[in-house]
Amino acid sequence: MLRTHTCGQLRAENVGEKVTLCGWVDSYRDHGGGLFVDLRDRYGKTQVVFSPESGAEVQGQSRAIRNEDVIKVIGRIDLRPEGTVNSKLPTGEIEIRVESIEILNKCKTPPFFPNQQDQPNEDLRLANRFLDLRGNKMQETLVLRSRIIKLMRDYFEKHDFIDVETPILGRSTPEGARDYLVPSRVHHGTFYALPQSPQLYKQIMMIAGYDRYVQVARCFRDEDLRADRQPEFTQLDMEMSFVEMDDIIGMIDGLVEISAKEIHGQEVKLPLPRMTYAEALERFGHDAPDLRFGMELIDCTDLAAEAEFRVFKSVADAGNKVRGIIAKGAASKYSRRLIDNMTKFVQEDFGAKGLAWFKVEEGMKLSSPIAKNFSDELLAKFAERFDAEPGDLILMVADKYEVTCKALYALRKKLGAELELYDPKEMHYSWITEFPMFDYDEDEDRWNAMHHPFTAPLPEDIEKLDTAPHECRAIAYDLVINGSEAGGGTIRIHDSEVQEKVFGLLGMEKEEAQEKFGFLLDALQYGAPPHGGIALGIDRWVMLFGGLDNIRDCIAFPKTQKAADLMTKAPGSVDRKQLEELALKVMRLDEKRV
């Protein structure tokens, strides 16, 4: 070892010891007579002092020191003189009196410094990730990530789960996201697909009798990115045999309990609360509601039907919905202009036709440009429905149910953050259950599996497969943390008759199903145990437990919104020879339409 201690290790009790430290120069303060260096590694910072007693040669060497140089110093630990203790540093009581120094590696003047107070632009950070990752915040986050993964692995090992690796090179399956494809050199014209999840493999493992499987699995989906979405991401994937939904949920409840305790030192009350999908949509407009605050959606379609106001009345008469939210005490915080912006927001992003709003005045008068279209009596009913008080702001959307959900969910989320209706550090865990089996794809005029085509329906809904597929609920469950989907799973179909019916609904012919995943259908006929599982989004867990608002900050080497790696410059072009081996030809843009 080149060092005897780390830079976060030494305390007053080490005074007098001769030590060797290595690290990066975090900062230096040159006083001519003496030079102070904060030496940094991932464990902390220690002040090292060059003074005349270090000797002329060492002092001379010290003058060359610049930030981010990698140096090794040997010296004795001493208490800092009275009045110069730095209470901000754990090592702040002591300093190293340098006897010799070696500059292990000079640092070129970097484009930015890892811990500089004004964070550089993200593209610069990503292009120079080695500097960015050197910073305290990123190091903290990656340590947190490592702890979370270890905690998960330990937990599942303790519960007799077996860690099994599944292939990265698989085959493309229909449904779900767009695949990342890898061309085969041996079989020209064919492609592997990178796994969107190890779903099918883990079901095979169940059939093979490994009744508790777990894996920290890299997954790939070639879809557009978001603040909480990367094209390659990591799941804690697990599957269990001879279980029902409650067993899976109970298992994950236990993991949440331990995580909250280990990471935040918080006690979580189990079982975690549950809400059905239908209830979540009704009360919050979304299947992953942030339950750290209220501001629930309120239906007033019946009142709208009584109104003269044509916009409301026609929507109500057409069987659509008029729903709204109330922001307590927010009337004065939202000017006409801000409300106009909100209107534009729900129109452009969610297809709402408009945003109706009322400010509650003193004396309970509702004021709004549209107020004149309502009788005083009806306005009073609205106020009562929303439980309004003077100073409140009521926002309403009149539209199809789905549009009211989306628009009001987005407004609720926005207002909740802006009005600080919750403590951002607070954590809320809950389950959403009873998802629909299918949603309707209007473009393709057919049903889609909401989760995946092997999801089992609720036993009481099985007959609806024939009569009312849209009402058929799945044994599916999502773990929601702070309004973010942190995991999701299902109990799988292990009955080939039901499986066939589901394929039929999805418009998949028997031959096609056999061709695409015959291996699973076959396996299901050779002694498949009832089974189910879940996958947790590890990147999101880190994000949520770390209080971060960006998934890129939870990943050592993330991609940009255009799925590029700015450091390695991936994706890149390849040699003609490589293409030839694969029998591939790159089309020009104008050929694409052919």
Next chain:
RNA sequence: GGGGCAGUAGCUCAAUUGGUUAGAGUCCCGGACUGUCGAUCCGGAGGUUGCGGGUUCGAGUCCCGUCUGCCUCGCCA
């Protein structure tokens, strides 16, 4: 594919209504200084205003196109 925001010195930002030689802090280089910890003080260097067109007597500023990054809808569990 659609909508929005941003791009000015190595970095973070400023630049009035379109008007003189594009500024500040920091970093970098040189100098001073024996207790600093965002050290301080003095001096210096550093610019294709993302790129390409256009309007204008004159463009960092206005218009068109384009590239990159971010947020978002669609997409995605």
